[in-house]
Amino acid sequence: MNNTTSFTLIAPAKLNLFLHINGRREDGYHELETLFTFLNFGDELTFELIDTPDIFITGDTKGIPLTDNLIYKAALLLKTQSKTRLGVKINLIKRLPMGGGVGGGSSDAATTLLALNKLWKIDRSLDELARLGLQLGADVPVFVRGQSAIAHGIGEELHQVELEQKWYCVVHPNQHVSTATIFTHPDLKRDTPKILGDWKHHTLTNDCEPLVKKLCPEVEKTLQWLLKYAPSKMTGTGSCCFVEFASQVQAQDVLANLPHTWQGFIASSVNISPAHTELAAIFDQ
Ligand SMILES: C[C@](O)(CO)[C@H](O)COP(=O)(O)OP(=O)(O)OC[C@H]1O[C@@H](n2ccc(N)nc2=O)[C@H](O)[C@@H]1O
Ligand SMILES: Nc1ncnc2c1ncn2[C@@H]1O[C@H](COP(=O)(O)OP(=O)(O)OP(=O)(O)O)[C@@H](O)[C@H]1O
Numbered sequence: 701m702n703n704t705t706s707f708t709l710i711a712p713a714k715l716n717l718f719l720h721i722n723g724r725r726e727d728g729y730h731e732l733e734t735l736f737t738f739l740n741f742g743d744e745l746t747f748e749l750i751d752t753p754d755i756f757i758t759g760d761t762k763g764i765p766l767t768d769n770l771i772y773k774a775a776l777l778l779k780t781q782s783k784t785r786l787g788v789k790i791n792l793i794k795r796l797p798m799g800g801g802v803g804g805g806s807s808d809a810a811t812t813l814l815a816l817n818k819l820w821k822i823d824r825s826l827d828e829l830a831r832l833g834l835q836l837g838a839d840v841p842v843f844v845r846g847q848s849a850i851a852h853g854i855g856e857e858l859h860q861v862e863l864e865q866k867w868y869c870v871v872h873p874n875q876h877v878s879t880a881t882i883f884t885h886p887d888l889k890r891d892t893p894k895i896l897g898d899w900k901h902h903t904l905t906n907d908c909e910p911l912v913k914k915l916c917p918e919v920e921k922t923l924q925w926l927l928k929y930a931p932s933k934m935t936g937t938g939s940c941c942f943v944e945f946a947s948q949v950q951a952q953d954v955l956a957n958l959p960h961t962w963q964g965f966i967a968s969s970v971n972i973s974p975a976h977t978e979l980a981a982i983f984d985q
Contacts, residue, residue, distance in 0.1 A: 702983050705749040705819070710974040711811035712742035713802035713967065714842065715868065715935045715942060718904035720892040729838070729854045730883055733895060735904070737848045737863055739870075740974055741967035743808055744793040745771070747815045754787040755779065760794035770805040773836055774812035781832065782822045797963065799876035801936030803843065809836045810843030811975045818983050830856070839936075846973030850899065862971055869954040870935075870942045871926065871964040873918040877938040882908050885915075912938040922962065929954045 717735040724730050750756075755775045757766060766772050771790055779787075790812065796804030813829045816822070824832075826845055833840030838855040849858040882888060889907045912934060913920040919934060922941045926932035929950075930943040945951045951966040958964045970977075 702818075702985075704982055706747065707815070707819075707978075707982050708744060708746040709811050709815055709978050710740075710742045711745055711796075711804070711807040711843075712970075712974050713739040713796050713804065713807065713870070714839070715739065715802065715870070715969075716906065717863075717933070718899075719906040719908060719936065720895070720904075721888065721890045721907040722892055722894050724890050725854070728884070730890065731853065732851060732855055733892075734851050734855065735849075735861070735899065736842050736851060737969045738846070738971075738973045739802075739868065739967035740970050741795065741965055742974065743796050743804055743811075745808065745811050745815065746791040747812075747819055748789040748791075749819050750787045750789055752787050753779075753785055756787075756789045757792065758789065759792035761792060763798075770809035770836055771812050774809040774833070774840075775816055777832055777835065778813055778816050778820070778822065778824075782820060782824075784820045784822065786820050788816060788819060795965075797872040797940065799878060800872050800940040801877065801934065801938050802870065802940050803839045803936065806837045806839035807843045807975075809833065810840050810846075813840075813844060814846075814975055814979055818979060843973065843975070846976035848969070848971045863969060865971075866969050867945045867948050867951040867966060868942050868969065869926075869929075869945075869951040869964055869966050870940050871922050871958065871962050872940050873916075873922040873962050875916050875918050875939040877912055877916060877919070879937045881915075882911060882937040885911055887911050887914070906934050908937045909934045925959070926954070 720733040722731040830841040830844040923932045
């Protein structure tokens with residue numbers, strides 16, 4: 701039995717390599733077709749078991765009220781479901797821009813579910829954790845499963861894919877784009893037909909991009925600036941934009957020239973989420 705009582709995990713960023721919107725359901729959620737990859741860069745979460753029933757969150761939580769924090773919500777959900785008497789202290793180092801389309805909040809939530817499942821010895825399956833995660837957000841299940849995937853439904857029907865490893869330069873234009881604002885906007889394109897056959901043979905776009913460029917000129921500027929280096933794309937509902945390369949040096953070159961008004965990072969893609977790799981190294985030796 702593994703009695704580890706404290707450990708640190710990366711809650712990785714995701715990129716939507718394409719994002720098609722196929723329609724809108726009656727509950728307002730959208731039917732999507734999207735390709736998720738994970739990056740080996742993200743927030744850092746440290747979990748420490750405590751024997752009182754509390755959930756304490758410390759670190760970079762400024763601007764997020766405790767009960768809105770997806771880390772707290774995930775911990776509370778699992779605690780309620782499992783009826784455990786144990787508690788936890790969770791420290792967050794925030795590296796992913798909020799509202800940036802790289803899924804920081806969802807990744808934090810999924811990493812918390814995965815970590816507490818081990819720390820509290822609850823032993824839920826990934827299927828159960830993904831189902832719980834969906835209550836917290838459409839993007840949480842993919843982070844719970846932790847494998848690059850094509851998603852359908854509202855983002856929860858996942859089909860694992862193996863992607864070639866690439867390097868990315870991800871740029872945040874210092875703008876927060878609200879996912880809800882984009883998904884409720886009348887001008888959002890919602891009628892892209894479902895891909896028939898192999899997605900690799902199709903034109904792959906982000907259907908949110910034209911609307912976000914219109915609402916947020918800084919995103920348009922970022923995409924234009926990145927075009928000097930490679931075809932540029934936006935992830936999720938924005939605002940982060942990215943370019944893809946075969947080598948780290950090429951991605952580094954873009955970052956070195958980035959205008960000071962924007963932030964960026966470079967990272968490599970991974971088929972398995974770092975949260976899973978790290979958790980396996982701690983608990984499955
Ligand atoms: C755009 C993506 O990031 C692509 O990966 C996700 O679909 C968004 O996932 P998320 O942030 O976890 O989304 P949620 O927190 O569940 O929902 C945020 C807002 O987006 C809308 N939303 C989300 C997902 C979806 N398939 N259709 C939607 O219309 C919801 O109605 C809600 O108003
Ligand atoms: N731990 C958290 N980290 C980041 N955001 C959080 C967290 N908890 C709650 N939130 C809320 O969730 C909102 C969305 O945050 P997030 O960083 O996941 O956006 P995003 O990257 O655009 O997500 P997505 O790509 O899933 O749409 C934030 O504006 C914030 O109010």
